[in-house]
Amino acid sequence: MNKQDKILIVGAGLCGSLLALRLAQRGYKVAVYESRPDLRTTDISAGRSINLALSDRGFKALRLVGVEENARKICIPMYGRLIHDVEGNTFASNYSGREGEYINSISRGDLNGMLLTEAEKHENVTLHFNTKCTSIDIENTSASFQDYKTKKTFTVEADVIFGTDGAGSVLRKSYYLEKKFLFSYSQEYLTHGYKELEIPADSNGKHQLSKDHLHIWPRGGYMLIALPNMDGSFTVTLFLGHEEGVYNFKELNTEEKIKNFFKEQFPDALALIPNIAKEFANNPTGALGTVKCLPWYYKSNTLILGDAAHAVVPFYGQGMNASFEDVTVLDEVLNECEGDWSVVFKSYQEKRKQNADAIGDLAVENYYEMRDHVANPLFQQKRKIEMDLEKHFPKEYFSKYAMVTFNEEIGYHEAMLKGRAQDKALLNLLADKDISTAINMTKEQLELVLKKVQEETNTILEEDKVADLR
Amino acid sequence: MNKQDKILIVGAGLCGSLLALRLAQRGYKVAVYESRPDLRTTDISAGRSINLALSDRGFKALRLVGVEENARKICIPMYGRLIHDVEGNTFASNYSGREGEYINSISRGDLNGMLLTEAEKHENVTLHFNTKCTSIDIENTSASFQDYKTKKTFTVEADVIFGTDGAGSVLRKSYYLEKKFLFSYSQEYLTHGYKELEIPADSNGKHQLSKDHLHIWPRGGYMLIALPNMDGSFTVTLFLGHEEGVYNFKELNTEEKIKNFFKEQFPDALALIPNIAKEFANNPTGALGTVKCLPWYYKSNTLILGDAAHAVVPFYGQGMNASFEDVTVLDEVLNECEGDWSVVFKSYQEKRKQNADAIGDLAVENYYEMRDHVANPLFQQKRKIEMDLEKHFPKEYFSKYAMVTFNEEIGYHEAMLKGRAQDKALLNLLADKDISTAINMTKEQLELVLKKVQEETNTILEEDKVADLR
Numbered sequence: 053m054n055k056q057d058k059i060l061i062v063g064a065g066l067c068g069s070l071l072a073l074r075l076a077q078r079g080y081k082v083a084v085y086e087s088r089p090d091l092r093t094t095d096i097s098a099g100r101s102i103n104l105a106l107s108d109r110g111f112k113a114l115r116l117v118g119v120e121e122n123a124r125k126i127c128i129p130m131y132g133r134l135i136h137d138v139e140g141n142t143f144a145s146n147y148s149g150r151e152g153e154y155i156n157s158i159s160r161g162d163l164n165g166m167l168l169t170e171a172e173k174h175e176n177v178t179l180h181f182n183t184k185c186t187s188i189d190i191e192n193t194s195a196s197f198q199d200y201k202t203k204k205t206f207t208v209e210a211d212v213i214f215g216t217d218g219a220g221s222v223l224r225k226s227y228y229l230e231k232k233f234l235f236s237y238s239q240e241y242l243t244h245g246y247k248e249l250e251i252p253a254d255s256n257g258k259h260q261l262s263k264d265h266l267h268i269w270p271r272g273g274y275m276l277i278a279l280p281n282m283d284g285s286f287t288v289t290l291f292l293g294h295e296e297g298v299y300n301f302k303e304l305n306t307e308e309k310i311k312n313f314f315k316e317q318f319p320d321a322l323a324l325i326p327n328i329a330k331e332f333a334n335n336p337t338g339a340l341g342t343v344k345c346l347p348w349y350y351k352s353n354t355l356i357l358g359d360a361a362h363a364v365v366p367f368y369g370q371g372m373n374a375s376f377e378d379v380t381v382l383d384e385v386l387n388e389c390e391g392d393w394s395v396v397f398k399s400y401q402e403k404r405k406q407n408a409d410a411i412g413d414l415a416v417e418n419y420y421e422m423r424d425h426v427a428n429p430l431f432q433q434k435r436k437i438e439m440d441l442e443k444h445f446p447k448e449y450f451s452k453y454a455m456v457t458f459n460e461e462i463g464y465h466e467a468m469l470k471g472r473a474q475d476k477a478l479l480n481l482l483a484d485k486d487i488s489t490a491i492n493m494t495k496e497q498l499e500l501v502l503k504k505v506q507e508e509t510n511t512i513l514e515e516d517k518v519a520d521l522r
Numbered sequence: 523m524n525k526q527d528k529i530l531i532v533g534a535g536l537c538g539s540l541l542a543l544r545l546a547q548r549g550y551k552v553a554v555y556e557s558r559p560d561l562r563t564t565d566i567s568a569g570r571s572i573n574l575a576l577s578d579r580g581f582k583a584l585r586l587v588g589v590e591e592n593a594r595k596i597c598i599p600m601y602g603r604l605i606h607d608v609e610g611n612t613f614a615s616n617y618s619g620r621e622g623e624y625i626n627s628i629s630r631g632d633l634n635g636m637l638l639t640e641a642e643k644h645e646n647v648t649l650h651f652n653t654k655c656t657s658i659d660i661e662n663t664s665a666s667f668q669d670y671k672t673k674k675t676f677t678v679e680a681d682v683i684f685g686t687d688g689a690g691s692v693l694r695k696s697y698y699l700e701k702k703f704l705f706s707y708s709q710e711y712l713t714h715g716y717k718e719l720e721i722p723a724d725s726n727g728k729h730q731l732s733k734d735h736l737h738i739w740p741r742g743g744y745m746l747i748a749l750p751n752m753d754g755s756f757t758v759t760l761f762l763g764h765e766e767g768v769y770n771f772k773e774l775n776t777e778e779k780i781k782n783f784f785k786e787q788f789p790d791a792l793a794l795i796p797n798i799a800k801e802f803a804n805n806p807t808g809a810l811g812t813v814k815c816l817p818w819y820y821k822s823n824t825l826i827l828g829d830a831a832h833a834v835v836p837f838y839g840q841g842m843n844a845s846f847e848d849v850t851v852l853d854e855v856l857n858e859c860e861g862d863w864s865v866v867f868k869s870y871q872e873k874r875k876q877n878a879d880a881i882g883d884l885a886v887e888n889y890y891e892m893r894d895h896v897a898n899p900l901f902q903q904k905r906k907i908e909m910d911l912e913k914h915f916p917k918e919y920f921s922k923y924a925m926v927t928f929n930e931e932i933g934y935h936e937a938m939l940k941g942r943a944q945d946k947a948l949l950n951l952l953a954d955k956d957i958s959t960a961i962n963m964t965k966e967q968l969e970l971v972l973k974k975v976q977e978e979t980n981t982i983l984e985e986d987k988v989a990d991l992r
Binding site for chain 2: 234235239339344479480483515516
């Protein structure tokens, strides 16, 4: 490989545009093809503002390419969850007991546009919109496209093809269908789907709920969440069973049923959403799936990254962050062994696969936590103690959430193993009343709790290790 | 649904022929289509005898259709593992400490033929061989076939279609490709493959190794196993990495390398396999994969069973048993709610899915156990104590292996959860020297061990429950 290699990137979403920018910075010739129109000049989302949670793993990648500060300017910090009960009472639960640890609501379109604009500043980058990839020949490293406007089809040959074409990846599909190697593949859907709604800004353009929080209305079998936008609105998402449960998307098929459902379950949110029934009927119901697969690469020819390799459900707010981290890790591997793409791809996959699997599993777990556990007394006690521990022992204690979200130097897999053991330790110590849950513990009392939690966590990890069959 | 429903079964392997027999016994009109020739009149395996392990879940299903006794006549009981080390030393490890608990080596072809012959005795059954299913229209409940001999294609319409067409199921593929519903699907390959070899009978037609055992040559990164056949031969299977490790299938590409590998690693087996290099080169290398999916049915039209729904790797000896158990469970559901196929299918799936997932996971786990742990001192101590416990407390103690293999009234999922907790308890008690490993323990000493294991197992299950996020 040399810097004159012609690199083709399929998909100019968040991952693809960041990858294009980074490879351009490294001196490669990069051509990017995207099926959709240029989102900087077209209003794709038809009036709806889609936001995502950006956190430290994402920032690390943005820092690498030099756009962190610009991205922070369009971020709205969310310091914790604000839980809404059915009576409309709210209670806050911080994401961290440490100062400066929070997540950020950011517009997908604005961030994507920023990355495209940065990439385009490099003369070794070309961007092609409205060109749908129809198939990829992984043996000959060529991709076929159709131009949406002219309907013409054409083929692009490259030295290397990166598939950053999302959960429905054409490149991944060709791995599956061409059967050139044993391809382990899984797509797992939750029984729940989602629908986006909007709480508009008030007449002064201000937010109608606290903009410092991610709002959650947990109801066990379903839940509503809301993230703030810069224009004063909130993007609201309902997570609900497709066909299961007393209430489900299939059954909510009349204006009356929709209104009654919200009136009964989310009255305070209903008051802020105009024309709920119309929005509900007009907006699509999306599926929630996890994709895992292996291998990610073929020879020195192709590699999939981001959602194409590991789509996750949205409940840890890590989908974009994980995709951005892919670029960070690929860049580290290039620092180590640039020169032969097949060596780079193999090393990248070895470093990354276990962590990608872990965030997929963590995201599914967090669905149950958000839906059920944030309203569970034992869980609430656990979170309260964790906040105290993080506040008083900021260098000793990190919750699972903190390890996943704010500790970009720990891999997702390590965060998962350690975080699960720690959660198990805490929940069992609380259930057995082995640690105090007094309201105002002294630092000495808290130190005792910390010691117990650390000991129990280590015991759990040690016992798992002894019993591990691998 | 009524007894005049025309039922189409695609695939006349072990699961399909048992299902055909049972549905015929219940009075349904059944047509079975199979791509291969009739194995009762054709020598399909080209001189190789393929055997499988039949155990209590399988026998339960065979009992249901009245062929248990006939099947037992062609079984060779295997009472335990016989481990072979590199020096050719052997040591035995029983499957159970109870009397009468053993697994059975049986010829796949002979058992399949027996089921086909039984099914054919019913005039409401027709069998069609050499007809390859090319596609299934799940909406219109029709299947297209090609006759191998005449090359003619034709379509069969039915009221219900059962897909028992194995790991490469055409019916499952149509679920995946037609996208009529969200289809969760996974295919996971091990990095290891397998190759079958043969130890022939001696010149007197006798077995050259103990026929009362399943033989294992565990070597960490790879292993050899051998199961006895009725004709005095053994079917030997080598499990080895496709491309990984010092030795692997890709690298063993010359006569010399193959011979040296066996001479170094399996000298006692090598002495009994004539023409190893030729057999090695001629026999195909197979892949080892696990398939899971959901849903298994579409409306009241179609259902997949057996490997088509849940292919597993062979390391628990439960693939055939699990497929047979599918028929037992479907029959139980028919007893409860015969009348509407969609209700039957839904209820069947609800009862069966969790157990099918569990045996898939158990089988992968057991690979590591067979390959690595049967030669591990802690594991050997555990097995020894388990044998003693089962012998002296036959109604109180059941190892994970016994629950999975000999306790057909416990589902795989329950066996997995309880068995894993029990293994973890035992291994940790042993590692911490909390239980005695004296050679000849009195019953009183053993009872103390039993109590400790039971207590620790319950603690583990309880702590898992408290920490469970679902």
